[in-house]
Amino acid sequence: MFPDLIxxxxxxxxxxxxxxxxxxQEDAIxxxxxxxxxxxxxxxxxxxSADLVDTDVDDYEMVVFxxxxxxxxxxxxxxxxxxxxxxxxxQA
Numbered sequence: 710m711f712p713d714l715i716x717x718x719x720x721x722x723x724x725x726x727x728x729x730x731x732x733x734q735e736d737a738i739x740x741x742x743x744x745x746x747x748x749x750x751x752x753x754x755x756x757x758s759a760d761l762v763d764t765d766v767d768d769y770e771m772v773v774f775x776x777x778x779x780x781x782x783x784x785x786x787x788x789x790x791x792x793x794x795x796x797x798x799x800q801a
Contacts, residue, residue, distance in 0.1 A: 721793040725766065728774040728786050732758045739776030739783075743769045766790045 731737060743756045745768060756764075766772065767790045777783035777800075784799045 718793045721788070721790075721795055724786065724795050724797075725772075725788055728776075728788075729758045729762060732774060732776055734778070736779040737776060738779060739774065742773045742775065744771040744773075745769050 732739065732741060741756050741758060741761060742753055743761070744751055744753050746752070751770065761772070766788075769790055772788040772790065774786040774788075776786075782799075784797060786795060786797045788795045
């Protein structure tokens with residue numbers, strides 16, 4: 710009945726930016742991992758949030774924010790840049 714007010718692409722960009730911002734907070738803990746395919750093999754590496762902002766996220770098959778805060782909240786937010794899909798898993 711009501712059309713989607715937020716397109717999947719804009720939601721993806723918004724959530725990705727929110728994760729980068731969250732990892733920059735003073736009480737943030739965790740890491741950002743990127744998965745990229747080189748010569749047919751999938752490789753994983755850690756990346757700093759500032760470096761992620763300066764690259765084309767579409768170069769990665771998957772980006773995982775494995776984070777939380779010092780208060781004990783933890784979660785993983787998984788992004789699939791080429792498909793503009795993302796999923797969040799909260800861990801209590």
